[in-house]
Amino acid sequence: xxxxxxxxxxxxxxxxxxxxxxxxxxxxxxxxxxxxxxxxxxxxxxxxxxxxxxxxxxxxxxxxxxxxxxxxxxxxxxxxxxxxxxxxxxxxxxxxxxxxxxxxxxxxxxxxxxxxxxxxxxxxxxxxxxxxxxxxxxxxxxxxxxxxxxxxxxxxxxxxxxxxxxxxxxxxxxxxxxxxxxxxxxxxxxxxxxxxxxxxxxxxxxxxxxxxxxxxxxxxxxxxxxxxxxxxxxxxxxxxxxxxxxxxxxxxxxxxxxxxxxxxxxxxxxxxxxxxxxxxxxx
Amino acid sequence: xxxxxxxxxxxxxxxxxxxxxxxxxxxxxxxxxxxxxxxxxxxxxxxxxxxxxxxxxxxxxxxxxxxxxxxxxxxxxxxxxxxxxxxxxxxxxxxxxxxxxxxxxxxxxxxxxxxxxxxxxxxxxxxxxxxxxxxxxxxxxxxxxxxxxxxxxxxxxxxxxxxxxxxxxxxxxxxxxxxxxxxxxxxxxxxxxxxxxxxxxxxxxxxxxxxxxxxxxxxxxxxxxxxxxxxxxxxxxxx
Amino acid sequence: xxxxxxxxxxxxxxxxxxxxxxxxxxxxxxxxxxxxxxxxxxxxxxxxxxxxxxxxxxxxxxxxxxxxxxxxxxxxxxxxxxxxxxxxxxxxxxxxxxxxxxxxxxxxxxxxxxxxxxxxxxxxxxxxxxxxxxxxxxxxxxxxxxxxxxxxxxxxxxxxxxxxxxxxxxxxxxxxxxxxxxxxxxxxxxxxxxxxxxxxxxxxxxxxxxxxxxxxxxxxxxxxxxxxxxxxxxxxxxxxxxxxxxxxxxxxxxxxxxxxxxxxxxxxxxxxxxxxxxxxxxxxxxxxxxxx
Numbered sequence: 001x002x003x004x005x006x007x008x009x010x011x012x013x014x015x016x017x018x019x020x021x022x023x024x025x026x027x028x029x030x031x032x033x034x035x036x037x038x039x040x041x042x043x044x045x046x047x048x049x050x051x052x053x054x055x056x057x058x059x060x061x062x063x064x065x066x067x068x069x070x071x072x073x074x075x076x077x078x079x080x081x082x083x084x085x086x087x088x089x090x091x092x093x094x095x096x097x098x099x100x101x102x103x104x105x106x107x108x109x110x111x112x113x114x115x116x117x118x119x120x121x122x123x124x125x126x127x128x129x130x131x132x133x134x135x136x137x138x139x140x141x142x143x144x145x146x147x148x149x150x151x152x153x154x155x156x157x158x159x160x161x162x163x164x165x166x167x168x169x170x171x172x173x174x175x176x177x178x179x180x181x182x183x184x185x186x187x188x189x190x191x192x193x194x195x196x197x198x199x200x201x202x203x204x205x206x207x208x209x210x211x212x213x214x215x216x217x218x219x220x221x222x223x224x225x226x227x228x229x230x231x232x233x234x235x236x237x238x239x240x241x242x243x244x245x246x247x248x249x250x251x252x253x254x255x256x257x258x259x260x261x262x263x264x265x266x267x268x269x270x271x272x273x274x275x276x277x278x279x280x281x282x283x
Numbered sequence: 284x285x286x287x288x289x290x291x292x293x294x295x296x297x298x299x300x301x302x303x304x305x306x307x308x309x310x311x312x313x314x315x316x317x318x319x320x321x322x323x324x325x326x327x328x329x330x331x332x333x334x335x336x337x338x339x340x341x342x343x344x345x346x347x348x349x350x351x352x353x354x355x356x357x358x359x360x361x362x363x364x365x366x367x368x369x370x371x372x373x374x375x376x377x378x379x380x381x382x383x384x385x386x387x388x389x390x391x392x393x394x395x396x397x398x399x400x401x402x403x404x405x406x407x408x409x410x411x412x413x414x415x416x417x418x419x420x421x422x423x424x425x426x427x428x429x430x431x432x433x434x435x436x437x438x439x440x441x442x443x444x445x446x447x448x449x450x451x452x453x454x455x456x457x458x459x460x461x462x463x464x465x466x467x468x469x470x471x472x473x474x475x476x477x478x479x480x481x482x483x484x485x486x487x488x489x490x491x492x493x494x495x496x497x498x499x500x501x502x503x504x505x506x507x508x509x510x511x512x513x514x515x516x517x518x519x520x521x522x
Numbered sequence: 523x524x525x526x527x528x529x530x531x532x533x534x535x536x537x538x539x540x541x542x543x544x545x546x547x548x549x550x551x552x553x554x555x556x557x558x559x560x561x562x563x564x565x566x567x568x569x570x571x572x573x574x575x576x577x578x579x580x581x582x583x584x585x586x587x588x589x590x591x592x593x594x595x596x597x598x599x600x601x602x603x604x605x606x607x608x609x610x611x612x613x614x615x616x617x618x619x620x621x622x623x624x625x626x627x628x629x630x631x632x633x634x635x636x637x638x639x640x641x642x643x644x645x646x647x648x649x650x651x652x653x654x655x656x657x658x659x660x661x662x663x664x665x666x667x668x669x670x671x672x673x674x675x676x677x678x679x680x681x682x683x684x685x686x687x688x689x690x691x692x693x694x695x696x697x698x699x700x701x702x703x704x705x706x707x708x709x710x711x712x713x714x715x716x717x718x719x720x721x722x723x724x725x726x727x728x729x730x731x732x733x734x735x736x737x738x739x740x741x742x743x744x745x746x747x748x749x750x751x752x753x754x755x756x757x758x759x760x761x762x763x764x765x766x767x768x769x770x771x772x773x774x775x776x777x778x779x780x781x782x783x784x785x786x787x788x789x790x791x792x793x794x795x796x797x798x799x800x801x802x803x804x805x806x807x808x809x810x811x812x813x814x
Contacts, residue, residue: 015714027611032637036648039644107562107566174540358712367707384717
């Protein structure tokens with residue numbers, strides 16, 4: 001009789017379990033698991049939720065957090081709408097230079113954030129190509145204001161929605177759209193009532209990814225933001241400042257506040273997604 | 284080689300894929316494991332091939348305990364349902380794979396490998412396709428290449444998982460005879476899994492009808508047809 | 523009294539039911555091109571425009587400065603360490619996750635993805651907390667001549683964290699889709715575990731692996747926030763190319779900053795070109811859905 005062994009894993013002749021699982025677990029522990037535990041331990045056990053609140057509940061910290069999340073939400077909402085339109089244009093229309101445009105959408109993934117930061121600042125600064133034109137016509141400054149932060153975050157989050165929605169549009173069965181048309185719906189009505197709901201779950205996924213990325217973004221923002229405390233100072237920058245002052249507790253508290261709010265937002269998006277998927281599944 | 288299955292059972296988590304089953308297969312027999320999906324026939328075949336470990340029970344090859352024999356040492360010629368041809372290798376390299384994987388001592392010379400591959404290509408009646416890639420073959424050709432690849436390692440038995448499952452009706456009929464011929468030429472004990480009762484009855488010497496992880500009946504095709512032992516067998520073979 | 527059905531009953535400009543009016547179509551295309559120009563193409567152009575403001579010779583000269591050279595060397599060194607480590611991790615994780623059934627798999631996948639939703643600055647903070655001079659471990663390491671923070675090991679760790687999911691996330695879906703049958707076939711034919719991996723698995727995942735490595739490398743060379751926190755920005759020692767850009771920029775050495783930026787932008791070009799080439803040529807062997 002073979003001995004029944006109780007393991008986490010069902011037995012198999014596939015080789016390499018020990019080696020692959022070992023490498024994975026070791027590296028995961030050293031790079032992610034232990035460092036994250038140290039941070040959370042230091043925050044929650046070190047000085048507790050109350051202590052974290054005391055740090056966060058100060059005007060400068062509070063306005064930095066508010067700014068980071070507000071700007072990230074605004075930029076991601078823009079990217080949500082623009083991303084769906086761009087994905088549609090890239091899948092459904094034919095025009096010269098389309099493949100080039102398609103490839104260029106990934107530029108924000110490939111271009112280092114510091115490069116994006118100084119480049120955006122150069123053109124949106126008051127003496128820059130676009131900055132001066134905008135200031136002359138609308139009387140608005142872009143760089144060194146919150147508007148500049150929006151621009152940087154839109155840049156950083158641009159590819160996410162496009163890349164999650166594109167494959168879904170490619171797989172839409174055109175007969176669904178034709179059915180809508182034979183039932184008398186206008187093209188606009190077909191798009192808003194039939195096509196958009198099909199894209200919603202993927203678009204939301206892209207939105208969540210863009211949001212997570214832009215909330216924590218640092219490199220592209222600090223050049224264009226102006227970094228004025230209480231006005232254009234983002235939360236990640238405040239963490240850096242606290243670290244430079246050797247105020248580790250302050251840095252930890254802000255980091256945990258950011259992680260908590262991000263987690264709550266992503267959870268909410270996930271719930272909306274489950275709800276919208278269930279509706280789709282019921283059709 | 285004769286195969287002895289003693290009280291083999293297999294659990295996946297809390298569900299039992301095989302209740303203890305026992306079966307004795309004489310050397311040189313062509314056996315069909317027949318049953319609907321979920322009857323445990325593929326699990327039993329994979330246990331024989333060393334791809335799955337039984338929860339309890341023993342497997343004997345020629346009287347020697349092979350339960351814990353590694354998959355490499357079993358020398359079972361396994362033909363997968365999807366054929367699992369190596370898509371980045373030519374047909375020639377696919378068939379030569381097992382010979383080249385042998386330890387240096389028992390590995391044949393390059394020329395000898397080429398000779399054996401050529402012979403196998405002739406056996407499956409596809410002598411000219413050695414340089415092609417699997418994606419350039421028809422379904423029927425792929426199945427025969429998978430057969431040749433399994434035969435190349437000079438197996439002690441042949442195990443075939445739904446060997447005709449992915450083929451259309453016409454090719455199926457042609458290849459059935461092909462499998463029978465190869466079995467008769469090599470004389471290897473061969474076990475194939477199928478859900479098609481006509482296929483099992485026409486091709487096999489011995490039919491094992493399975494359902495819900497149990498063996499319902501074992502017998503020659505004509506006996507099973509004439510005297511179905513249970514209601515399930517009666518229903519299934521008349522379908 | 524019968525109506526005559528004329529052939530010209532087809533409307534003048536027939537438009538299939540699944541397309542938009544031509545006007546709308548071109549308006550949308552124009553809108554997208556305008557936004558992309560303002561957000562993507564103009565900044566990219568600006569990088570090279572600013573770098574070459576005072577001519578090629580001046581730009582090239584700014585790169586030959588010792589600090590700039592040290593930054594380039596450090597960035598290459600960090601990438602040369604992190605990218606292979608990441609590839610090894612990605613392959614090991616993908617193998618453990620796709621070739622075996624075990625409990626807790628979903629949790630591990632979530633953990634691998636975690637770095638994507640953590641701010642780079644927080645990533646840097648993690649390693650300052652663990653290995654900084656104020657922690658017991660950090661103090662001991664410094665005392666024994668192996669500083670991690672404000673030194674190369676810290677930069678490597680922070681970069682590893684940031685790029686952690688890249689290779690694994692690319693390989694897992696591809697290996698899931700390819701299944702286990704080919705590996706099982708190799709095993710039944712007598713191949714050892716290593717032989718199976720090297721001759722069957724690796725050839726099947728090579729393009730996906732290259733794709734993941736490419737993205738991982740781009741991020742590793744370009745990472746700013748996480749590295750800024752752990753590096754200490756010691757000129758010539760712990761300053762990577764992106765950090766050098768910031769230093770030049772803050773010192774109003776505009777040409778030097780933008781020339782260094784241009785170098786990284788060229789890397790981005792190469793990355794995008796290779797990536798697009800892989801997507802066109804080997805679409806079937808890459809992960810079906812897009813991942814960053």
